[in-house]
Amino acid sequence: MHEREKLNEATYFLRRMEASINSPDAFQYELSAFLSAARSVLQYALEEAKQKPNGQRWYETQVSGNTVLKFFKDKRDLNIHTKPVSPSRHISVSDTAHVSISESVRIEITREDGTKEIREFKEEPPKANPIESSTEVKIRYVLSDWAGPEDAIQLSRQYLTALEAFVNAGTGLGLISG
Numbered sequence: 001m002h003e004r005e006k007l008n009e010a011t012y013f014l015r016r017m018e019a020s021i022n023s024p025d026a027f028q029y030e031l032s033a034f035l036s037a038a039r040s041v042l043q044y045a046l047e048e049a050k051q052k053p054n055g056q057r058w059y060e061t062q063v064s065g066n067t068v069l070k071f072f073k074d075k076r077d078l079n080i081h082t083k084p085v086s087p088s089r090h091i092s093v094s095d096t097a098h099v100s101i102s103e104s105v106r107i108e109i110t111r112e113d114g115t116k117e118i119r120e121f122k123e124e125p126p127k128a129n130p131i132e133s134s135t136e137v138k139i140r141y142v143l144s145d146w147a148g149p150e151d152a153i154q155l156s157r158q159y160l161t162a163l164e165a166f167v168n169a170g171t172g173l174g175l176i177s178g
Contacts, residue, residue, distance in 0.1 A: 001048050003041045003167045004178050007160070010038035014156050021139050021153075024089055031087065031141075032079055034156060039076035041163050042069070049175040058175055068155070068162045071146060087141035087152045097133040 013034035020026035042063065049055030063069050079085045104122040111117070141152040150158065170176035 001044050001177055003044050003170075003176060006037050006040040006044060007163055007167065010034055010041065010163070011160060013037055014153070014160060017156065018153060021141075027141060028084065028086060031085060031152065031156075035072065035076040035079050035085065038072060038156075038159060038163060041167065042073060045167070045170055045176045048177065049170060052175050055175045058170070058173065062166055062169065066162055066166075068158050069166065071155075072159045075143070085143070087143050090140045090142055090151075092138045092140075093135065094138075095133070095135045 013030050016030040017027055017034060020030050042059075046056070046059050049059045063073060075085055104120065107119045107121075109117040109119075143152050143155065146155060148155070167176065167178050171178040
């Protein structure tokens with residue numbers, strides 16, 4: 001019925017999540033909106049499919065048989081009915097600095113007659129260039145109850161892919177209109 005429209009809406013909120021990665025509050029709000037829009041895809045599909053023979057059984061098999069669909073269905077239900085989803089924020093910082101090093105060697109030779117010979121070898125120091133450095137900050141949000149290595153953004157992309165496959169399967173079988 002309206003599954004593709006809600007799929008597009010969920011895609012919009014995923015882009016907003018990506019854009020708000022530096023703002024924890026905004027990220028959480030966009031995640032909440034994403035969860036609601038994406039869950040609506042399944043809710044519309046259920047309402048439509050259960051009116052067809054074996055439609056509800058197909059729906060239940062599809063959702064319970066897909067770890068990502070089931071996880072996000074439950075996550076949205078918790079977000080709406082129990083408490084807001086609050087992903088963990090992981091920040092990693094890497095700092096790179098480039099420095100120049102020069103060498104010098106001093107050899108002092110003392111002969112038996114007491115004379116000394118000194119030899120010095122100095123590498124010319126590099127011309128005064130500003131020291132190059134860079135700092136990279138990576139921010140990831142993690143849904144702590146997800147067992148896999150994916151962060152919230154990666155997992156949300158997987159969810160959209162699974163929803164797209166779900167809608168395509170349902171429309172292909174004539175159980176939903178999409």
